[in-house]
Amino acid sequence: MPAPILTLTTDFGLSDHYVGAMKGVILGICPNAQIVDISHQVSPYAIGEGAFTIAQVYRYFPAGTVHVGVVDPGVGSARRPIVVEAAEQLFVGPDNGVFGMILAREKHTVRLIQNRQYFREPVSHTFHGRDIFAPVAAHLAAGVAPSRIGEILADYVRPPFANPRKKDARTWEGEILKVDRFGNVVTNFRADDFPVLEELTVGDAKAQRLVHSYAEAADGELVVIGGSSGYLELSLNQGSAAEKIGCRAGGVCQVRV
Amino acid sequence: MPAPILTLTTDFGLSDHYVGAMKGVILGICPNAQIVDISHQVSPYAIGEGAFTIAQVYRYFPAGTVHVGVVDPGVGSARRPIVVEAAEQLFVGPDNGVFGMILAREKHTVRLIQNRQYFREPVSHTFHGRDIFAPVAAHLAAGVAPSRIGEILADYVRPPFANPRKKDARTWEGEILKVDRFGNVVTNFRADDFPVLEELTVGDAKAQRLVHSYAEAADGELVVIGGSSGYLELSLNQGSAAEKIGCRAGGVCQVRV
Amino acid sequence: MPAPILTLTTDFGLSDHYVGAMKGVILGICPNAQIVDISHQVSPYAIGEGAFTIAQVYRYFPAGTVHVGVVDPGVGSARRPIVVEAAEQLFVGPDNGVFGMILAREKHTVRLIQNRQYFREPVSHTFHGRDIFAPVAAHLAAGVAPSRIGEILADYVRPPFANPRKKDARTWEGEILKVDRFGNVVTNFRADDFPVLEELTVGDAKAQRLVHSYAEAADGELVVIGGSSGYLELSLNQGSAAEKIGCRAGGVCQVRV
Numbered sequence: 109m110p111a112p113i114l115t116l117t118t119d120f121g122l123s124d125h126y127v128g129a130m131k132g133v134i135l136g137i138c139p140n141a142q143i144v145d146i147s148h149q150v151s152p153y154a155i156g157e158g159a160f161t162i163a164q165v166y167r168y169f170p171a172g173t174v175h176v177g178v179v180d181p182g183v184g185s186a187r188r189p190i191v192v193e194a195a196e197q198l199f200v201g202p203d204n205g206v207f208g209m210i211l212a213r214e215k216h217t218v219r220l221i222q223n224r225q226y227f228r229e230p231v232s233h234t235f236h237g238r239d240i241f242a243p244v245a246a247h248l249a250a251g252v253a254p255s256r257i258g259e260i261l262a263d264y265v266r267p268p269f270a271n272p273r274k275k276d277a278r279t280w281e282g283e284i285l286k287v288d289r290f291g292n293v294v295t296n297f298r299a300d301d302f303p304v305l306e307e308l309t310v311g312d313a314k315a316q317r318l319v320h321s322y323a324e325a326a327d328g329e330l331v332v333i334g335g336s337s338g339y340l341e342l343s344l345n346q347g348s349a350a351e352k353i354g355c356r357a358g359g360v361c362q363v364r365v
Numbered sequence: 366m367p368a369p370i371l372t373l374t375t376d377f378g379l380s381d382h383y384v385g386a387m388k389g390v391i392l393g394i395c396p397n398a399q400i401v402d403i404s405h406q407v408s409p410y411a412i413g414e415g416a417f418t419i420a421q422v423y424r425y426f427p428a429g430t431v432h433v434g435v436v437d438p439g440v441g442s443a444r445r446p447i448v449v450e451a452a453e454q455l456f457v458g459p460d461n462g463v464f465g466m467i468l469a470r471e472k473h474t475v476r477l478i479q480n481r482q483y484f485r486e487p488v489s490h491t492f493h494g495r496d497i498f499a500p501v502a503a504h505l506a507a508g509v510a511p512s513r514i515g516e517i518l519a520d521y522v523r524p525p526f527a528n529p530r531k532k533d534a535r536t537w538e539g540e541i542l543k544v545d546r547f548g549n550v551v552t553n554f555r556a557d558d559f560p561v562l563e564e565l566t567v568g569d570a571k572a573q574r575l576v577h578s579y580a581e582a583a584d585g586e587l588v589v590i591g592g593s594s595g596y597l598e599l600s601l602n603q604g605s606a607a608e609k610i611g612c613r614a615g616g617v618c619q620v621r622v
Numbered sequence: 623m624p625a626p627i628l629t630l631t632t633d634f635g636l637s638d639h640y641v642g643a644m645k646g647v648i649l650g651i652c653p654n655a656q657i658v659d660i661s662h663q664v665s666p667y668a669i670g671e672g673a674f675t676i677a678q679v680y681r682y683f684p685a686g687t688v689h690v691g692v693v694d695p696g697v698g699s700a701r702r703p704i705v706v707e708a709a710e711q712l713f714v715g716p717d718n719g720v721f722g723m724i725l726a727r728e729k730h731t732v733r734l735i736q737n738r739q740y741f742r743e744p745v746s747h748t749f750h751g752r753d754i755f756a757p758v759a760a761h762l763a764a765g766v767a768p769s770r771i772g773e774i775l776a777d778y779v780r781p782p783f784a785n786p787r788k789k790d791a792r793t794w795e796g797e798i799l800k801v802d803r804f805g806n807v808v809t810n811f812r813a814d815d816f817p818v819l820e821e822l823t824v825g826d827a828k829a830q831r832l833v834h835s836y837a838e839a840a841d842g843e844l845v846v847i848g849g850s851s852g853y854l855e856l857s858l859n860q861g862s863a864a865e866k867i868g869c870r871a872g873g874v875c876q877v878r879v
Contacts, residue, residue, distance in 0.1 A: 110653030115642065121546035125421040128372065128403035132425030135399060139367030142649060146642035152547055153603050164639040168646030181603050184578020233578040235593030289635035290666055321698020321747040336749030346667050346695050378803035382678040385660035389682030392656060396624030409804055410860050438860050441835020490835040492850030
């Protein structure tokens with residue numbers, strides 16, 4: 109039997125002890141877990157960025173994987189802890205939209221995390237990652253059925269998922285989902301929806317040429333690329349498009365077809 | 366049999382090859398080890414910060430876990446390598462106080478690392494993490510008894526552990542142990558010792574209200590919270606208290622009860 | 623049977639989802655892999671820095687380890703994907719010099735990655751780490767013979783490996799290979815080739831004293847040390863030599879004997 113896989117996506121950073129404490133709790137419950145760090149560098153409190161990160165990886169993991177997502181500004185408040193069953197995988201975290209892109213895409217069941225038998229006691233008010241999400245995820249990875257965690261929840265948070273809006277016959281307005289380490293500007297225009305286009309603009313910056321790989325771009329040329337995430341990206345060859353344009357996640361962009 | 370767990374806490378950072386080399390050595394000796402990175406972002410040479418980090422995680426790990434702590438400005442000098450047995454776990458690193466908070470809290474036995482049979486040869490003068498601590502820890506994780514590593518040591522380093530000092534009937538002076546990624550200011554006042562208080566101050570900044578969760582704080586309000594580490598923290602709701610106050614680890618703080 | 627070991631060295635950073643996606647693909651193919659992150663903080667597109675990092679760690683890993691190296695500015699262009707067999711280990715990545723230091727040191731066989739049966743389909747033009755290198759490496763780790771991946775390649779890239787040049791009877795000119803987190807300046811002068819020396823210079827900075835450990839250096843004294851990597855380093859005791867000197871990787875240095 110292969111080891112159960114458990115992934116972690118948080119805004120805890122890598123300097124503090126928080127991620128290490130979660131891993132200790134997980135291994136105490138599920139000693140043979142394959143723990144995979146997706147990212148702990150989600151910007152603090154940036155639920156949308158966490159949602160994008162998790163949504164970009166889950167389909168590359170085998171069925172049965174348990175994903176923990178903790179970007180949780182409301183920890184200790186009335187916001188609820190949930191388990192989402194979707195795409196033959198499980199997602200454990202706060203009910204604040206951090207799994208919003210998965211809820212928008214996949215058939216799913218959402219359960220409230222209720223059964224304190226699977227918590228770490230005493231439960232702190234400030235670190236549910238360690239005291240609720242890690243132990244519940246570890247029990248799920250070890251084989252506990254989601255139905256034992258809690259009841260099905262109907263009124264969970266469904267964040268307005270940022271889809272492009274049609275402005276006129278030839279123009280769509282969208283949003284920058286992410287700027288990656290290389291400075292690629294990832295938009296929310298699905299590449300499949302725009303096999304051809306006349307122009308992609310962010311502020312004053314424009315790109316007309318749709319290329320297949322970064323290496324096709326001339327030196328300093330801003331190009332459009334159907335990126336590995338499935339979305340249109342604005343890119344430079346070996347340079348930062350985001351820096352050249354001066355933009356960041358959440359900003360507005362437009363496509364003219 | 367579950368895989369032996371071996372954790373790593375260092376100031377090596379994540380850009381260099383140092384941590385990777387240690388892991389190679391470990392896996393050559395104990396191929397099925399569950400290696401857990403606690404943090405490699407301890408500030409360079411900051412023994413106290415390393416001590417805090419390790420002390421914050423060990424109790425969440427199962428009995429038998431081997432913790433390696435390498436913050437080692439004196440590598441290659443006369444400072445000694447040690448193994449600490451405490452809390453049914455093992456701690457491997459330099460005798461410079463990096464396990465000081467555990468020595469202050471737990472019953473313990475300290476052994477000198479002497480038996481070169483468990484070293485990687487040739488031993489360098491600058492990287493005992495790779496040549497002494499990693500291989501000794503891997504042998505311990507693989508089942509070698511601590512008594513085979515070396516003799517019991519009586520005169521190991523016990524750093525002055527920063528406990529708050531009473532200044533007058535109502536005032537205690539303490540120290541900032543850590544500023545975390547979110548800007549929470551972790552003091553060395555144990556939350557259990559101060560169930561009520563009148564004021565916590567750092568420089569000119571004051572907080573009177575003791576809350577249970579970040580979300581209880583009003584916008585921009587500096588609050589006191591009994592943090593997940595067991596210490597009082599100064600915090601803002603979704604903002605950096607440390608930045609607002611302008612303070613850092615090692616600074617002075619006061620509680621008035 | 624111990625779990626197969628698979629290491630990752632990339633310039634993908636730790637904020638994005640790219641490394642997580644690669645790990646998902648790997649675990650889908652080789653569920654019991656021991657995945658070891660060497661570094662994902664190689665400077666973007668810095669093939670030489672990636673080559674140095676991989677070359678510094680492979681010998682600490684057991685025979686049979688599979689190393690993935692992805693610093694790949696030419697992804698999607700005509701540059702070829704390769705598998706290198708050397709030192710009883712395997713290296714998977716682009717044919718752009720990222721394994722150059724291993725090719726310069728070890729007997730090796732280089733194969734073209736051809737057999738699409740081991741790819742993840744559809745193969746993107748921008749993320750061969752996920753679609754080619756991760757799955758091929760995982761299949762190799764799971765036991766697929768390199769000969770099944772593709773044919774032997776004769777005309778692979780052999781980057782000019784930066785060896786010191788003799789300038790006159792007593793002077794050698796070399797290059798700075800790396801500045802590490804502590805500010806140690808790692809040169810390409812092999813420590814074994816210079817058991818004694820009169821002076822090591824970088825720009826206006828000079829160091830005459832060859833020491834064995836950082837702790838031997840006086841406060842603020844720039845010293846030469848035969849570092850853990852096997853090369854001469856310029857170092858300060860508990861300070862950054864690189865900052866004091868004002869130098870970085872790629873810069874020139876000189877030894878006078």
